[in-house]
Amino acid sequence: MKAASRPMIEVSGVSKFFGSFQALSDVSFSVQDGEKVVIIGPSGSGKSTILRSINRLETIDRGRIVVNGMDVSDPKTDISKVREEIGMVFQSFNLFPHKTVLENLTLAQTVVRKRSKKDAEEIAMELLRKVNIAEKAAAYPAKLSGGQQQRVAIARSLAMNPKAILFDEPTSALDPEMIGEVLDVMKNLAREGMTMVVVTHEMGFAREVADRVIFMDHGRIVEEGTPEHFFTSATHERARLFLSQIL
């Protein structure tokens, strides 16, 4: 890891309000190139909100977020440029239902990256093979299981050659027997050195893959550290309670 280089994602002093409810208060952390950060915490703790702030699906009220050298919190920044470089995988997959699996992967490549149809399709097929679903290239998303849809969604995100991928509870909407296949794809990505920020409840994944675990509660970062530290000797009361309930 290049310790001296600028972080891929730098979140500093971020606060956000929904009306009078404070969703985030003074959240700061950074993600280095190639690092895998897992954010956990009870529901309503702000973990999805901070993740969605990184590519400005949520706007923030205070603080600064810099991604790949671009200031996301500056309204003048062309946010599309940031989003081109940062993939996002959603809990509800959000595949485009009117497009085939292949077209789901080629759309942004041709529209945003201006690749030719042929090039885009080649890249798409290669990625579909990588996530083990090439045989469904011509199918519509509705014909796929949840696990298959999520793998396609990951491939769709990869098709843009992102510098980092944000995962927003990628397995929470899946039936238990399909969680493994999606986590396997994510673990492969991690091994290949993809920069990943993952909001999840999958503690096994966090333990195995994360370089760092961030625990959030009530819009604040309560505990941050290596998985070993976090799972064996969490210092904060709230984190210990959460772990005892979930493990």
Place this chain on the structure above:
Amino acid sequence: MSENPTTHTPIAVGDGAAIPHKSDAGLFTAWRIAFFGSILLCLFLAFGRPDQYLAIFKFIPDGILVTFKVTVGGILLAIVFGLIAGLGRISSNRLINGAASLYVEIIRGVPLLVQLFYIYYALGRFVKIPDIVSAIIAMAFCYGAYMAEIFRAGIQSIPKGQMEAALSLGMSRRQAMRQVILPQAFKVVLPPIGNEFIALLKDSSLVSILAVADLLRRGREYASESFNYFETYTVIALVYLIMTLFFSKLISMMEERLNEGR
């Protein structure tokens, strides 16, 4: 409104002819009786009573063509107006939003016949265009306001995650709307637009009060020459009925084909 929940928010728009639904067997039978009954009755009148009726049938075809032109031209232009105003209604730009909302509110608050007169004569005062074009513009301007609400509801019925996914891939809002949201919204709005088409087909008879020789106007011309009012309007009503029933069937078949793709 439908009892069983569907994937999309149902859009309730009245006023069109009933579009037969596959599940609605009773209605489907009614469609058959009405459609084939009307055709048989026309044939019977034309050939069974040729001295009274055949001349009417020979007199009205160019009126049918005009009615068809006004309806198709009207609906296409109304879709354009409706899409623009519908997008305006969901715009975060206050000026655009305000203008679109004002258009919808004003149009929906004035009777169609009054609007037709007004727009027709307003256009006639400032520009020289053929009567039928003025009529089409006037119809489309009115129907565009209703269409705007259909498009607005259709676009808003697409789950938020679709826009978010498209934006996350680096697409601009405009690209996401064009590539992701509108193609999906189109499927949702097709049934209500079909309804509007049928409604417009019937309302197109209002242009007969302007100098446009549509089906109803041709009927009036014939009736006032021949004094066969009852016979003429019987035929006119039957022809309208056959047209609306034909198109509602066509639209329901299109819907079914669209749904097969899913």
